[in-house]
Amino acid sequence: xxxVMDELLAVDGLSVTYTSRRDSxxxxxxxxxxxxxxxxxxxxxxESGSGKSTTALAIMRLLPARKTRIQARRLILHDDTEAIDxxxxxxxxxxxxxxxxxxxxxxQPQTCMNPLLTVGRQITESLQLHSSLSKKDAxxxxxxxxxxxxxxxxxxxxDCFPHQFSGGMLQRIMIAVALAGKPKLLIADEATSGLDAxxxxxxxxxxxxxxxxxxxxxxxxxxxMGVVAAMADYVCVLDRGRxxxxxxxxxxxGSARHVVTRRLLQAAQRKL
Amino acid sequence: MxxxxxxxxxxxxxxxxxGAGLLLAGSIMLLxxxxxxxxxxxxxxxxxxxxxxxxxxxxxxxxxPLIGRAVPLSRPFGLAGFDAKGAxxxxxxxxxxxxxxxxxxxxxxPLKPPSADHLLGTDDRGRDVASRIIHATTVSARVALCAVLxxxxxxxxxxxxxxxxxxxxxxxxxxxxEVFVCFPTFFLLLAVVVWFEPCADYVILLIGLTQxxxxxRLMRAECVRLKSRQFILAARGTGxxxxxxxxRHMLPCALAPLCVAMTFATADAVLIEAGLSWLGFGVxxxxxxxxxMLRDAYxxxxxxxxxxxxPCLMILAAVTAFHLIGSGIRKTFDTRTSQLCEVRx
Numbered sequence: 001x002x003x004v005m006d007e008l009l010a011v012d013g014l015s016v017t018y019t020s021r022r023d024s025x026x027x028x029x030x031x032x033x034x035x036x037x038x039x040x041x042x043x044x045x046x047e048s049g050s051g052k053s054t055t056a057l058a059i060m061r062l063l064p065a066r067k068t069r070i071q072a073r074r075l076i077l078h079d080d081t082e083a084i085d086x087x088x089x090x091x092x093x094x095x096x097x098x099x100x101x102x103x104x105x106x107x108q109p110q111t112c113m114n115p116l117l118t119v120g121r122q123i124t125e126s127l128q129l130h131s132s133l134s135k136k137d138a139x140x141x142x143x144x145x146x147x148x149x150x151x152x153x154x155x156x157x158x159d160c161f162p163h164q165f166s167g168g169m170l171q172r173i174m175i176a177v178a179l180a181g182k183p184k185l186l187i188a189d190e191a192t193s194g195l196d197a198x199x200x201x202x203x204x205x206x207x208x209x210x211x212x213x214x215x216x217x218x219x220x221x222x223x224x225m226g227v228v229a230a231m232a233d234y235v236c237v238l239d240r241g242r243x244x245x246x247x248x249x250x251x252x253x254g255s256a257r258h259v260v261t262r263r264l265l266q267a268a269q270r271k272l
Numbered sequence: 273m274x275x276x277x278x279x280x281x282x283x284x285x286x287x288x289x290x291g292a293g294l295l296l297a298g299s300i301m302l303l304x305x306x307x308x309x310x311x312x313x314x315x316x317x318x319x320x321x322x323x324x325x326x327x328x329x330x331x332x333x334x335x336x337p338l339i340g341r342a343v344p345l346s347r348p349f350g351l352a353g354f355d356a357k358g359a360x361x362x363x364x365x366x367x368x369x370x371x372x373x374x375x376x377x378x379x380x381x382p383l384k385p386p387s388a389d390h391l392l393g394t395d396d397r398g399r400d401v402a403s404r405i406i407h408a409t410t411v412s413a414r415v416a417l418c419a420v421l422x423x424x425x426x427x428x429x430x431x432x433x434x435x436x437x438x439x440x441x442x443x444x445x446x447x448x449x450e451v452f453v454c455f456p457t458f459f460l461l462l463a464v465v466v467w468f469e470p471c472a473d474y475v476i477l478l479i480g481l482t483q484x485x486x487x488x489r490l491m492r493a494e495c496v497r498l499k500s501r502q503f504i505l506a507a508r509g510t511g512x513x514x515x516x517x518x519x520r521h522m523l524p525c526a527l528a529p530l531c532v533a534m535t536f537a538t539a540d541a542v543l544i545e546a547g548l549s550w551l552g553f554g555v556x557x558x559x560x561x562x563x564x565m566l567r568d569a570y571x572x573x574x575x576x577x578x579x580x581x582x583p584c585l586m587i588l589a590a591v592t593a594f595h596l597i598g599s600g601i602r603k604t605f606d607t608r609t610s611q612l613c614e615v616r617x
Contacts, residue, residue, distance in 0.1 A: 027480070062508055066439050099511035106509075111502040116524045126510040177510060 004077040008187060008217045009036040009059065009102075009185055012074035015241070016051070016058050020067050021054075028054040030241035036185060039215040040080075043228040043249075046238035046265060049175060050223045054239070059219075061086060061094050067238050077101060077185070103178035107190035109170035113162035119146075119173050120158035126180035147178040168199035172206060179210065185246045186210075187219045204230055225268035229253065237261045281292060290604070299591055303406060304413040308332045310404035312354040313374030314349050318366035327356065328369055335410055337418075373400035375407035375560050381577045392582055396572050401565075403557070405582040408560035412590070415475050416541040419505025422480025423541075424534050427472040427487025432518050434488070434493025446492070453485045458547065467555040474559070475554050479541050487533045494526035536596035539591045546587050562587050 016029040029051040036042045044052050057063050058070050059077075075086045089097070091221045096245055114122060125141040127133055133141060139158070146154035149172040162170060171191060178186060188207065191201040204227065210216055220231055228235055228249065235252045237245040237260055245258040257260045307330035309316060317327040327349035334340045334350075348354045360366055370390070373379040378401060384394040392401035434445035463477050467472050495518070498504055507521050542562075548554030549563020550570070557564055562583045569579035 039609040062505060064438075084351060095511045095513060097511070098509055104509040106502060106506055108502065112519050114503045115527075116509065116521070125512070125516075130509050174506070177506075181511070261483075 006038045006077050006078075007035045007076075008038040009219070010076045011035070011055070011059065012056060012072060014055065014070070014072040014075060015072075016054050016063065017069045018067060019069055025069075027182060028241055029058065031201075032238060032241065032243050033178055033237075034236040034246060035221055036217050037234075038217055038231040039185065039211065040237060041211065041218040041220055042234045043220045043222060043232035044236050044238060045222055045225065045228055045261075047223060047260065047264070049119050049240075050238040051241040052223075052238055054241075055190055056104065056189050056219065056221055058123055059086065059187065060098060060102060061089070062098075062104075065260065066260075079184075086243070095140050096130075099178075099183065100179040101181075101183055102185040102187065104187040104189060105171070105174045105178050105184035105191050108194050109167055110176045112174055113170060114163055118159050118161055119165070123158075123177050123180055126177050128195050130181035142180075144201070145179060145198060146173065148180045149173065149210075150181070150202075151176075171195065171203050175203075175206060175210070179214070179216075182214065183216060185217050186218060187221070189221045190223075191220075192221070200227075201202075206272070208230070223264065225253075229268075237264075277369075288600075289596040290600030292597075293593045293600060296593035297597060300409060300593065301413060304409040305335055306332050307335065307406045307410045310369055310370070311371035311373060311375070311400070311406045312369045313372065313377045315366040315368045315372075318356075318360060319364050320349075320360060337358075337414070367558060371400065371403050371406070373403045374377045375399065375404045376558060377403075379403075383572060385576070386578065393576065393578060395565075395568055395579060396575075401579060403585060404560040404565060405562075407587070408562050408583070409564055410544055410560040411555055411559060411584065412473060412542060412563070413581055415472055415479070415545045415561070415588070416538050418476045418532055419479035419483065419541045419552035420538045422476065423484040423537055424487055425532070426480065426532075428491050428523070428530065429490035430484070431491025431493075432495050433523065435492035436499060436514070436518055436522070438499075449485050449488050449492075452482065457480065457482045458544070461544070461548060462551070462553060463549065470471075470553055470556045472555050472559070474547060475545055476581045479544050482538060483537055483544075487530065487537065491526055491528050491531050495522055496524045498525055519536070528601065530564060532598050532602045532605075535601065537593035539598070540596070542587060546583075563589075563590075 004033045012033045014029055015027065018026040018028055021088070032051065032055055032232055034042060034044070046052050063070065070087060072087060076099070084097065086094075097267060098208055109262045113119065113157065118140060122146055124135070124138040127138045128135075129267070143154045143158050146158060151157055151169060151172060165173065175232060184187050188251065192203050193205075195203060197259060211218055216233055218231070220227070222228060225240060232249050234248050235246065237252070239258070241258040245256070245261050253265070256265055282523065285451045303310070303425075306330045312328045312331060314327035314331070316326065318327070319327050325346050327346050330343060330346040330350065333343045345351070349356060373390075378397060379400045380390060380394045380398050382394060382396050384390055385394045385556035390400050390402065392405065395401055412482060429443055430449070434442045460482060464478060465474065470513065481596065504517065504521060506515055545554055546566060549561050550567045555561040555564050565583040566580070566587075569576075574578055
C-alpha cells in the first residue's frame with residue numbers, strides 16, 4: 001500500500017469474526033488493509049459476501065459487541081488534531097464520533113428512514129446531536145440541507161414523511177442526514193444499488209459535489225466497476241475478507257491482476 | 273396530519289366499536305371528573321355571608337389529577353363538620369347540583385325504593401345511591417387509570433431494556449417477567465393487602481406492580497423486532513444515545529400494540545379493584561367505589577335487590593368500553609403483522 005501523507009482513515013490488518021454460536025465462528029473479514037486520504041474517494045469493491053459491509057460497520061463500530069470480535073493492527077481515524085484508535089474507544093466517545101467525524105449512508109433508503117418521523121425531524125435530530133443549535137435554527141438548517149442535496153420546494157417537503165418520497169429523493173435526504181454533522185468521512189454502503197441508472201448518476205454527482213464543496217472523504221462500497229470508474233481515486237478489492245488488490249483507479253483498470261477484479265470488470269463491461 | 277388520519281382510520285374504519293367504546297369511556301371519565309357538580313351536599317354557586325362561593329366547582333377541580341391538590345378549599349364549605357344545608361339561609365341565592373345529596377350524607381331513611389327525591393333509592397344507611405354511584409366513578413376510574421399508567425411505565429421500561437439489550441440482561445429480565453406472570457395475582461393481592469389498611473392508593477400500587485407483565489412482554493417483542501431494522505441501525509449511525517433511540521425511534525413504532533395492551537389492562541384493573549373492594553380489602557368502606565357499593569348491595573340483597581344494579585351496570589359499562597376500544601384498535605392496526613411500521617419497499 002502506498003503511503004499517503006494526510007491520511008484520514010487507516011485500516012491495517014482488520015479482521016472481524018461473527019461469534020454468534022459458542023463453537024462456530026465465522027470470519028467475515030480476515031485481513032483487510034487500506035487507507036482513505038482526506039478529501040478523496042476510495043472504493044471498496046468485491047462480490048457479495050466479501051466483507052465490504054462488515055468492514056464499513058466495523059469502522060463505524062456499529063457491530064454488536066457481544067456477537068463480533070474485531071481485531072486490527074491499526075484502525076485509526078484522524079480528527080482535527082489527534083489520531084483516534086477506533087478499537088479502544090468507549091461507547092460514549094464513539095457516539096460523538098458517529099455522525100460528526102464519520103457518517104454512513106446505506107442501501108435501500110426506504111428502509112433506512114424512520115417511517116414515523118418527518119424527514120425534517122430526522123435531520124434536525126442529527127443536527128442537534130452534534131451542535132448546540134436551537135430547535136428553530138436547526139429546522140432552518142434542515143431546510144438548507146435539503147436544498148443543498150437538491151430537494152425542490154424544501155420548505156414544504158421538510159414536513160413530509162419518508163413514504164411520501166421516491167427512492168432517489170430519500171437517498172438524497174439520507175445524505176442530508178449524514179451531512180448534518182459535517183463529517184470528514186462519509187461511508188456510502190451500496191448507496192446507489194437500489195436505484196435506476198439515471199437516478200444513480202444523479203446521486204453520484206451529488207456525492208462528488210458534496211466532496212468538492214466540503215472536502216469530505218468518501219469510502220464508496222460497491223460491486224459496480226462503472227461506479228468506481230466514475231467516482232474513485234483509489235480502489236481496494238476484497239475477496240473473502242482479504243484485500244487482494246489495491247491501487248489507484250487507473251492502475252486497477254489498466255492492469256487488473258486478480259481474478260476477482262477481472263471478473264468484476266467484465267461484468268461491468270458486459271452490462272454496458 | 274397523521275394524527276387526524278389515524279383518528280379517521282379508527283373511527284370511520286370497519287371497526288366502529290372504537291367510537292362507541294371511546295364515547296362510553298369518555299362519559300364515564302367525565303362523570304368521574306365532574307362528580308361534585310352532579311351530586312353534592314353543597315351548592316354549585318351560593319351567596320354566603322356576603323360572598324359568592326363555588327363549593328361544588330372547587331370540589332370538582334380538586335378531583336383533577338396532579339394539579340387538583342393545589343386548588344384551595346372554598347372555606348368553610350370544604351371543611352369537615354360544616355353543614356351547608358343547615359348554614360345556608362333558605363332565601364339565600366344558591367344553585368344546587370341536580371342531585372343535592374353528598375356521597376356520605378345521611379339523606380333519608382334506609383333502603384328507600386327509587387323515587388323522585390332519590391332516583392336510585394337509598395342504601396342501608398340512608399345515603400343517596402345516585403350520588404354514591406357518581407362519586408364511586410371518580411374513585412374507581414382513578415384507581416384503574418393510575419394503576420394502568422404505573423403498569424404501563426414499569427412494563428414499557430422493563431420490556432424495552434430487555435428487548436434492546438438482549439443477551440444475559442434479556443435472559444434475566446424475561447425470567448423475572450415469567451415469575452411475575454406465574455403469580456396468582458388476586459391471591460397475592462389478598463395476601464399483601466392483609467398487612468395494610470385498605471386504601472385506594474395501595475390498590476393502585478398493587479395492581480400496577482403486578483399487572484405490568486403483558487405490557488413488558490409486548491414491548492420486549494417489539495424491541496427485538498425493531499432492533500434488527502435498518503432505520504434503527506441508520507439512526508445509531510448518526511451518534512444517537514440509546515435512551516433517545518428507544519424513546520424517539522422504537523417506542524412510537526410499538527405504540528399501537530402497547531395501546532391495545534393498556535386498554536385491556538384498564539378493563540382488568542377495573543375488575544380487580546371491584547373484586548378487592550367487594551372482599552373488603554380494597555377501597556376503605558365509607559368511600560364509595562363500585563366494589564364497595566356492590567358489597568353493600570350484596571348484604572342487602574333480600575331487602576333491596578335493586579341496589580345491585582347501579583354498581584353492576586357501571587362495572588359492565590367500563591369493562592365493555594375498554595374492551596371495545598382495545599379490540600377496535602387491534603383490528604384496525606392488526607398488530608399481529610403490524611403494518612403500521614412496515615415500509616413499502
